[in-house]
Amino acid sequence: MSDGFFLADLPERLVLGSTVELTGPEAHHAGVVRRLQPGEVATVADGAGRGVRGPVQQVAPGSVRLSVAEILLDQVARPPITVVQALPKQDRAELAVDLMTEVGVDVIVPWQAARSVVRWSGPRADKALERWRSSARQASKQARRLTVPTVAELASTAQVVELVARAGQAVVCHEAAQQPISQLRPAPDSPLVCVIGPEGGLGPDELATLAQAGGVVVSLGPTVLRTSTAGAVAVAALRLLTELGR
Numbered sequence: 001m002s003d004g005f006f007l008a009d010l011p012e013r014l015v016l017g018s019t020v021e022l023t024g025p026e027a028h029h030a031g032v033v034r035r036l037q038p039g040e041v042a043t044v045a046d047g048a049g050r051g052v053r054g055p056v057q058q059v060a061p062g063s064v065r066l067s068v069a070e071i072l073l074d075q076v077a078r079p080p081i082t083v084v085q086a087l088p089k090q091d092r093a094e095l096a097v098d099l100m101t102e103v104g105v106d107v108i109v110p111w112q113a114a115r116s117v118v119r120w121s122g123p124r125a126d127k128a129l130e131r132w133r134s135s136a137r138q139a140s141k142q143a144r145r146l147t148v149p150t151v152a153e154l155a156s157t158a159q160v161v162e163l164v165a166r167a168g169q170a171v172v173c174h175e176a177a178q179q180p181i182s183q184l185r186p187a188p189d190s191p192l193v194c195v196i197g198p199e200g201g202l203g204p205d206e207l208a209t210l211a212q213a214g215g216v217v218v219s220l221g222p223t224v225l226r227t228s229t230a231g232a233v234a235v236a237a238l239r240l241l242t243e244l245g246r
Contacts, residue, residue, distance in 0.1 A: 010052065112157070
């Protein structure tokens with residue numbers, strides 16, 4: 001079994017030999033669910049690229065303390081990748097966020113595309129957005145990421161077009177594209193935006209507008225992927241293709 005991995009606020013200045021305390025739900029998970037014992041090693045990250053690792057000193061109700069034996073800093077992958085994810089059905093949405101987080105996405109932008117079956121509005125939108133953010137947090141712990149990806153507010157099509165137009169590099173994934181994603185060689189020094197359509201696919205007007213804004217329309221392969229898996233496949237491919245182009 002791997003060391004316990006937890007997310008919590010960390011002191012602004014990290015010092016070897018100092019103590020870090022888990023409280024609240026993370027302390028419950030560490031002390032009650034994982035049943036950590038003094039002497040066992042655990043990792044605590046702040047979700048913003050910093051972490052510490054060290055032995056547990058004390059386990060008490062609502063509190064777990066560990067000694068800082070090692071200071072960790074995230075090795076950020078380049079380029080930073082933002083995925084615009086058209087809203088999937090709810091059971092698929094959290095899977096999409098989970099998979100993209102595990103393969104290294106940096107920012108996820110929920111998008112109300114024309115053919116999105118799901119519609120966010122009012123309190124429902126707030127709850128759905130919180131579920132996406134919770135999924136990103138839990139997937140980061142599973143993947144042992146020091147940095148939790150940002151899940152942005154719901155975007156309109158106009159906002160997505162603007163995001164693509166301002167991006168240093170942008171790709172739009174579409175099953176009918178003639179150019180395979182394997183032909184790309186993303187530049188590591190320029191942020192990249194990747195657009196994933198909904199279950200019903202991108203509408204012709206959306207596709208044309210995104211292409212006019214600078215998005216390169218690419219295929220992810222010979223099969224048609226679900227919207228819930230396409231983002232993760234795209235991010236993994238773009239990370240690999242960036243390395244091949246270095």
